[in-house]
Amino acid sequence: MQDDNQIHAGFSDPVFQSQSAFRALLAALSEPGLACDIGVSVETPVGLEPATAVALLTLADYETPIWLPAALRNGPAGAWLRFHCGAPLVDDPARAAFAVIDGAAPEPKLAAFHAGDDQFPDRSTTVLVQCAGLAGGETVTLEGPGIAGQRAVAPAGLRPDFWAEIEGNVALYPLGIDLLLVHGAQVLGLPRSTQIVEAR
């Protein structure tokens, strides 16, 4: 068994593994609410879900500041990201290009992240929400681009006012953050264009 403080290896085949993970992330964001398998596995540092680790290895580099909860930032996960992605880890959620949050934790609010600006709405933060499950929670019906009619999702282990915050985010459109709900090796996209029809 390896020491948890050591830095684990990243992709064994960086070119093809990052391409297939990118394809999976693209699929997740183009069909919101549909859980996609990320299809690649790496040795994951403590505190990150396997799909979170793969997504950040694929997307993050030295130009994309990452925000992590303090416990992760100062632990093996932070060291691993700095080593493999060369990404700066920032304290201020509003400066992050990517962020990892725990779906159940009360802070930080989604509004704390960068929603983009009028000239560059694409520069908003993409938030990876690590949750206890992508099914079995409170059911929410989604509607919008990439969804034929409506689609029901029920991610588990989210904080109580999470969906209200999402509604606030959708109201900012065309600004706003994009979310990826992550559990295990699965990701579920929730871009800013997806509206919530009803939360029960």
Add this chain to the structure above:
Amino acid sequence: MTETATRQHWMAVLARATRDEVDALLQQAGPLPAHEVLKAPETGTVMVEGRAGGAGRRFNLGEATVTRCVVRLEGGAMGFSYALGRDGRKARLAAVTDALLQAEAETGPLRRGVFALAQKQQAARELASRKAAATKVDFFTLVRGA
């Protein structure tokens, strides 16, 4: 020298050495130790900057091809290597050597090998600069129109 400066020195020596030299150095220290490759040898380019006149403003001289590699030995020591060129095998061997050197005593066989390599490189550099110096033309001695 501080610990960092010493490591910088041997990493620089390894970067300048040829693959055969690094290979021979490692063989002095016994069989290749088991290691995990954290970053497989990868080749890219870095921008080399120069200074006008050696001390003036910085400018981009051009891009240079660089190969780097990171390994970890079973004991946990991490070895890094960056070297000009595209030789992945050399980058990997140099990274293993870097990891071994960190654990080695100052009188170990690898340290002695690095010292010998450094002297050889220094001698080659001096020879090259002497050859260049011999062709130097001193324009001050030319007298025009006399």
